[in-house]
Amino acid sequence: MPLVALTGGIASGKSTIARRLAGLGAVIVDADQVVRDVQQPGSPVLAAIAAEFGERMLREDGSLDRAALGSRVFGDADAVRRLNAIVHPAVGIESNRQFDEAFAADPEAVVVYDVPLLAEARLADPWDLIVVAHAPAGVRAHRLVELRGLSEADAAARIASQVSDDERLRIADVVIDTTGSLQDTAARVDDLWERLPQLIEDRRTAPA
Numbered sequence: 001m002p003l004v005a006l007t008g009g010i011a012s013g014k015s016t017i018a019r020r021l022a023g024l025g026a027v028i029v030d031a032d033q034v035v036r037d038v039q040q041p042g043s044p045v046l047a048a049i050a051a052e053f054g055e056r057m058l059r060e061d062g063s064l065d066r067a068a069l070g071s072r073v074f075g076d077a078d079a080v081r082r083l084n085a086i087v088h089p090a091v092g093i094e095s096n097r098q099f100d101e102a103f104a105a106d107p108e109a110v111v112v113y114d115v116p117l118l119a120e121a122r123l124a125d126p127w128d129l130i131v132v133a134h135a136p137a138g139v140r141a142h143r144l145v146e147l148r149g150l151s152e153a154d155a156a157a158r159i160a161s162q163v164s165d166d167e168r169l170r171i172a173d174v175v176i177d178t179t180g181s182l183q184d185t186a187a188r189v190d191d192l193w194e195r196l197p198q199l200i201e202d203r204r205t206a207p208a
């Protein structure tokens with residue numbers, strides 16, 4: 001019942017890797033979707049966000065205005081800290097519930113936690129393996145401009161707002177370079193899948 005963390009910076013190809021792993025048989029728990037789930041209208045988390053940052057964070061239908069919240073906290077370290085203090089505990093509880101549900105359904109399942117901010121959050125390490133999707137900042141900036149329509153300045157700001165590549169790579173057991181083609185990335189993921197049992201065993205038996 002291995003639990004694998006998959007992380008990477010914005011536009012690093014992490015979602016491409018997650019989709020490939022799902023196709024190979026992994027159970028994917030998507031941290032971004034968990035965040036959306038715990039922020040549903042009527043949830044304690046959403047109520048706390050509105051209390052902390054104002055009712056203008058809510059749309060007319062009572063749902064979270066993600067653009068407004070993003071604009072409110074972007075570039076404000078204290079606001080990010082306060083938001084994380086509201087959201088992260090609930091995300092942790094719900095994520096663990098989904099891990100347990102997956103393993104209860106199949107004790108031999110490979111569960112992959114698709115979590116973009118693993119290095120930033122500095123979560124406790126229950127992982128059997130940490131996989132980092134990686135591409136140089138220039139490649140990721142180009143993807144943000146070409147594929148997501150951001151300006152070059154916005155792309156650079158988004159990348160700069162996250163931890164450095166060095167910090168993210170420091171926690172990696174496995175790095176998947178996504179600089180090449182989609183076929184190249186798929187082949188690297190397939191290789192990871194084949195080697196997964198041995199990689200996990202190596203990590204478990206490595207000296208502390």
